[in-house]
Amino acid sequence: MAGVLGIGADIRHWTPEQRTEAASWIARYKEIRDVIMHGTVQLIGDPGRPRCAVQYTAAGRDSVVVLAWHTGRLNGTGLLPSRPVRLPLAGIDPASVYRHGEQRYSGSHLTAVGLPVQWTAEHDAELVVPRRV
Structure with missing residues (x-):
């Protein structure tokens, strides 16, 4: 989904469960496509570090x-429940409040402290969509 969404597999050989999952990811991409295609892009970290993220911000910062x-080994930092990885966001309104699911964050917190993400050996990627409330 980073930039465009593409499927690089022969879907004729997929199970019904795999097709259902793919359909849900395609629907999710359609919900965020406008921000990805037209938003401002920021790189957080880099692929040579244990974390890497791409941030897309809508023009109105809403x-x-x-x-x-997570690009590193999944055996230490960032895996402990008390130590989420923090992704400092850029280009958002520090005076606003942003919501993702049930979580609410001030823009200044997301900029200074960062958005928390939790990695596990089974879960090493995340899609987060904070929206201004």
């Missing part, structure tokens, strides 16, 4: 899309 990946 919506942010963060695609994050």
Whole structure:
């Protein structure tokens, strides 16, 4: 989903469950496509570090899309429940409040402290869409 969404597989060989999952990801991409295609892009970290994310910010700063990946080994920092990885966001309104699911964050918190993401050996990527409330 970073930039465009593409499927690089022969879907004729997929199970019904795989097709259902793919359909849900395609629907999710359609919800955020405008921000990804027309928003401002920021790189958080880099692929050579244990975390890497791409942030897309809508022109009015009302919506942010963060695609994050853990690029390191999944055996230490960032895996402990008390130590989420923090992704400092850029270009958002520090005076506003942003919501993702049930979580609410001030723009200044997201900029200074960062958006928390939690990695596990089974879960090493995240799609987060904070929206201004």
